[in-house]
Amino acid sequence: MKYVIIGASAAGISCAKTLRENGKDSSIDVFTDEAYMPYSRPIISYYLKSYVEKDNIYLNSPDFYKENKINIHTQCPVTAINAEKKTVTTAQGEFSYDKLLIATGSKPFVPPVENSENAVNVFTFLDMAMSEKIKSYAGADTDAVVIGAGLIGLKAAEGLRKICKSVTVVELADKVLPSILDDKGALMVKETLNKNGICVRLGDTVARCNREGNKVTSVTLKSGEEIPCSLLVIAVGVRPQTALAEEAGIKVNRGICVDKDTMETSLKDIFAAGDCVNSTDILDSCEKIIALWPNAVREGKTAALYMSGHGEKDSGSFAVNAIDFFGQQICTCGLIKAESAQELVSLKNGYKRLLVRDGRLIGFVLIDDAERAGMYTYLIKTKTPLDTLTGDLLDTPSFMMFSKEVRTERLTGGVKV
Amino acid sequence: MNYIVPEFEIERNPNKCISCGACVRQCSYEVHYFDDDGKTVLADDSKCVACHRCAAVCPTRAIKIKKYDMAYKEHFNWTPTTQKEINLQAATGGVLLSGMSNNKPYPIYWDKILLNASQVTNPSIDPLREPMEIRTFLGKKPEKLEFDEDGGLKTKIPPQIQLETPIMFSAMSFGSISFNAQKSLAMAAKELGTLFNTGEGGLHPKLEEFKDNAVVQVASGRFGVHKQYLESGRFIEIKIGQGAKPGIGGHLPGEKVTVEVSNARMIPVGSDAISPAPHHDIYSIEDLRQLIWSLKEATCYKKPVAVKIAAVHNCSAIVSGVARAGADIIVMDGFRGGTGAAPTRIRDNVGIPIELALAAVDQRLRDESIRSCVSLVAAGSFRNSADIVKAIALGADAVYVASAPLIAMGCHMCQQCHSGKCNWGIATQRPDLVKRLNPEIMYKRVVNLINAWNHEIKEMLGGMGLNSIDSLRGNRLMLRGIGLSEKELEILGISHAGE
Amino acid sequence: MKKVIAREEHCLNCKLCEVYCRTAHSQSKDVIKAHLRENPVPVSRITVQGDNMLSVAVNCRHCDKPACVEACITGAMQKDPETGVVTCDESRCIGCMTCMTVCGFGVIKSGKFAVKCDLCQGEDMPACVKNCPNNALVYVEVGGAE
Structure with a gap:
């Protein structure tokens, strides 16, 4: 074969x-x-x-x-x-x-940005070659601007923060990580970014680049603000x-x-x-x-x-993300928004937001409260009816929430000892 | 103000404590607790009973339990314990309760009796090289044997119980001890070829598989008694009295009567299980005779019937009567016998030592030529194999042990059985405590203990030049007293060392 | 392969498995030093869940189809095809915690690296099993290295 x-x-x-x-x-x-x-x-x-x-x-x-x-x-x-x-x-x-x-x-999807064509200091950030290029280009006096506050854009910004003089992230949406976070979660992440010296401009975008020769020197935002820029990363999506x-x-x-x-x-x-x-x-x-x-x-x-002829049906897709920015742990899974879904929120440890619909867990956002997060993922994946569980779903999940039969079956895999 | 000085003090070595909290979670008396910082472990000394659970579970041996070092003005008569007991009663107005057994320093005659050994004339025997018989039969023995012309046995032999060791486990009910503790004893009895005793708690359905190793008890509360129960035991034991509390009944508090206990005892959940002091249908030897024969009738004369009495002042006469009433086995329980709960004053002041009672009873039955009508089982604190060998030489057919196997299962003699909080999972019905006693582990420890004792018994027998435990039974020539008065020697029926 | 199986009916909630797991995964291999002198204190790979009434120790199940291995973005998490043991190569782990987010048993702990049970590789018996005072943890053959 x-x-x-x-x-x-x-x-x-x-x-x-x-x-x-x-x-x-x-x-x-x-x-x-x-x-x-x-x-x-x-x-x-x-x-x-x-x-x-x-x-x-x-x-x-x-x-x-x-x-x-x-x-x-x-x-x-x-x-x-x-x-x-x-x-x-x-x-x-x-x-x-x-x-x-x-x-x-x-x-990478590169939207047309006025005056950015063929500039030597405009990059995307999706592969190793680009990462190497950016790393060798960036220096301690670099003013970096990242367009897009998605996973890739923010990861690029976090990396650049270690190297550059300033880092600004510009995002068209009204929150960071719009595809995986809810408003509250996004706000917490934004605060962390700010605390660590990253400027975030929401609801705005780069209208055009201003350059000297083949180098971009600053960008002008749609809002009119001009930000110095000696390195531009375009990370608006793929x-x-x-x-x-x-x-x-x-x-x-x-x-x-x-x-x-x-x-x-x-x-x-x-x-x-x-x-x-x-x-x-x-x-x-x-x-x-x-x-x-x-x-x-x-x-x-x-x-x-x-x-290879050993076919076994695919177990199905759903979104799972784990990412950290400056030590802040973010785990998300499933849907962040759904019609007629109920939200359960806890601020006991960090931020925990569970999304429940029709008596089943369909998504979560965990920020600095991700202990045993995978157990929630399991509930989502297996569509476990929540009324078969005991205890408060917002507590750190544990095997005690399952019935004895389910717990034993899962932990022993049916092995009798 | 608290008049009572703690008995014990917890000493925690800060260089060793890793704040794992095992002691905090394992102490049912809630002695240990975390400080607000969640790291420093503190202790309330006054609650400590010195059961050693915390010390045993501590992975770094950071805990030491010490005697509380409070000075009292010296007084030989008014000891700190006496004062404490008075203060307890002054505070509560109640009867003092205790668990386990008489802890007063009465003479222990086992320690004043010495065994013989062969020298030159009657060679000693090495049990590792030559057969050594410790198999024991309990039951009425015929006066004489008759044979037919072909040499076949004509005499009908009454039912006999075959034991592979002269050691049995005494009555401890499911209720007074946990299911796991009783199951461990049942498993051990099965492996050892001996018997455990259900006590007055009925037989739990889950222990049905051990019925060939069970003695079923009929006591004054008649709890759990039904035809199938009677038939499931190897023999039936009528309990008249208990060495730890002669003349006193039993009281299992309602909180210990869980669903399981209630099923086994056939009483409502949560109700106090009260065993009256007397059997209300027994006021004479004749009444006892009726019960013995009723039980025999109920079990088609296939089961020997035993009667258990506490060793008291006139026990020889009582035993004689019981033997004549038709009992096949008579159990005598000395004043050092254990209990799950007894009034302290009774525990510590009533009854007599098993050594003296056994010697007196064996002699009385011989004098009356009825010794072979019954088997004698001695109970009431056998601490080691030598005690047992001495008991058999004094006339016992077999012995009951309970405290020793309990110690093998974790008991540290804290004597708080009556509290129901046994940290070792023995004398408790609290599920979180009961599960601490894993029968898989504990039955093996009990088996090890009895096997070790069996081996020692064989060695002692061999040393005396005997190759069978039958040759030792009632063989008081093998015993000598040391430091005993003429009267004591006379009752024990033995000579003094040197004689 | 052999796995650690927890028998909840025997679990005492004493958490000695956690203590001895930390010790086994410490620098000093000494209970006291591991807990009092080492910085950071090692993380236990096994966790007792529940309370005194009902508790059970949970550690990695070394799944036939480990979600953590599938999700690992660096290849640090691997299942040994011969022994079946799932381990995290700390030299390659970047601590992204995707494994923690997908593990349905919740047995991967976060830190600088993903921390999880390695069945005490190189020892006859994992430390948790060896030191369980009530035989609540047993180490038994469950078949199939995969």
Whole structure:
């Protein structure tokens, strides 16, 4: 069996690993346009703030790929898929496949910002190459401006704060992390950012860049304010990389359309996983792009199991985030807003906000109060009826909230001792 | 103002205490508690009963329990304990209660009796090399054996109980002790080939599997007695009296009558279980005879019936009567026998030592030529295997032990059984305390203890040149007294050392 | 593989498992030094939940399909294919706590690194099991290294 995987991040590598675990003799070829061996994409902000060394960004040791006969083709973009001939065209020539996985992930969305074109100090922040570029460009006298207060933008800002003279984040929405936090949570995070020297401008955006030659020197906000800027990071969002799939005739609707159980695309023997596909959120049954690491890993695994004939239905997607800014721990999961949902809030330790609908937990925001957060995630994932639990849901979750039968079954896995 | 000086003091070594709080969570008397900082552990000395649970559970051995070092003006007669008891009664107006057994310094005759050993003329026996029999049979023995022409046995042998050791576990009811404690004893009895005794608490359905190792008791409250219960025991024991509190009944407070206890005893949950002082249908040997034979009738004459009495002044005459009333086994409980709760004055002042009672009774039955009509079981504090060997030489067929296995299960003799707060999970019905006693662990410790004693008994027998415990039974020539008066020697029926 | 199984009917809420877990994962391996002298005090990988009436010790279940491994963004969290033990490589962990957020058993603790049970690798028996005074924790073969 010949497997070809396009993309060497979460979905691609988890697919390759799973394929190898389920068959020793197949050939596995992974193509990436990047120059690096497979590395952890979220780690680039930790690299930026010098929390990890460059040697520590890799997902596996080089020996791992050798031992498992997984061929990683770096700097080798795939330019075309021929579904009829079952081949892919790459910089290194044509490769044929029996089963193909598209795990091309996403690319930064760069909105037109007046006067920013071709400036040497305007960056995006999505891959290691960019992180290295920013790190080498930024210095102690740099005034950094980040457009976008999403996960990527704020992580970039946190990293830059360690290096630069000033960091300003500009966000069009009226709160930071608008896609994962509620108003109160967002306010707490904003306060932390402010406390740590990051200026946050909400409800505003960069209207245009002012430059000297090929360098941006300041930005003018829509509100009229002018902020000095010697380094601009644009992090307003990402878009799935679907061009390759679309050209090959695969059905795309924002993301690549896949069977939610098997990850197979509209073309036979071609699968897709990760940030480039439309996932179905088990909580609201909506198709959406859930561009998160654990989701991509799981989808890559599911795809691999079907590609190698060991099919096992995908357990379903939902959003889970864990992130920290300056030591403030933020964990979120599921939905942050839903119609006719009830909110439970506790400020006992930090901030805990649980979202309940139809007697089931459908989402949470935990800030500095994340002890045993995964137990809430479990309740969301399994859609456990809350009336089967005892105790206050807002207390630190514990196994005492389950009935004896459930507790014993979960803890012993049915082992009788 | 509190007139009562604490008995004990907690000494906590700050260089060792890691503030893990195990002592705080493990003390049912709530002696230990955290200070507001959540780190410093403090203690209320006045609540401490010196049960040592905290010290045992402390992972760093940071806790030492010391005698409270309060000086009293010396007075031989008015000791601190006496004063404390007066103050307790002055405060409450109540009867003093105690658990476990007589703790006054009366003579312990076991320690004044010495065993013999063979030298030259009658060689001693090494039990590791040669067979050594400690198997014991309880029950009425026939006067003589008759055989038919073919050599077959004609005599009908009354029902016998076969024990693999002369050591049985005394009556402790489910109620006075926890289910886990009773289960541990039941498991140990099964493994050892001996018997445990349900006491007057009925047999818990979960212990049905141990019925071949159970003695079922019928006492004055008649709790839990029904046909199936009677049939489930190896023998039936009518309890007339108890060594720790002769002449006194029992009282299991309602708070200990949990659902489980109530089921086993067949009484309502939460109701006090009162065992009257006498059996209200027994006012004479003849009445007792009726009960003995009723129980035999009820169990188709398949079960031996035992009668247990406390060792009191005229016990020889009573035992003679009981033997004639048809009992197969007579149990005598000395004044050092244990209890879950007894009035302190009774516990410490009523009854006589088992050593003297046993010797007197065995002699009386021999004199009346009815010794073989009954088996004698001695009870009332056997602390080690030597005590048991001496008891058998004084005439006991077997012994009952209880305090020793309880100590093996964690008892530290704090004597607070009556409080129901036993930190070791023995004398309590509180589920959080009961679970501290894991039968899997504790039955093994009890088995180890009795196996060790069995081994020592065999060694002592071998030393005396005997290869069977039967050869020791009533063999008072193997005993010598030391430091005893003529009268004591006479009652014990033994010579003085050197004689 | 062998796993630690907790029997709640025997759990005393004494939390000695936590004490000995901290000790086993300390520098000094000495109960007193680990708790009084080491800074930071080691974190226990096992937690007793509940109260004196009803309690149970909970630690990593070393799942067949560990959500923590799936979610780990650096590859620090791994399940050993041979022993089945799930461990966190502290040299690669960045403390993002995604694992803590996805672990349905709530057994990963946060800190500079993700802290979790490693079944006391290299020892015959995990310290918690070895030191449980009431045999509430047992270390038993549950089948399947996976």
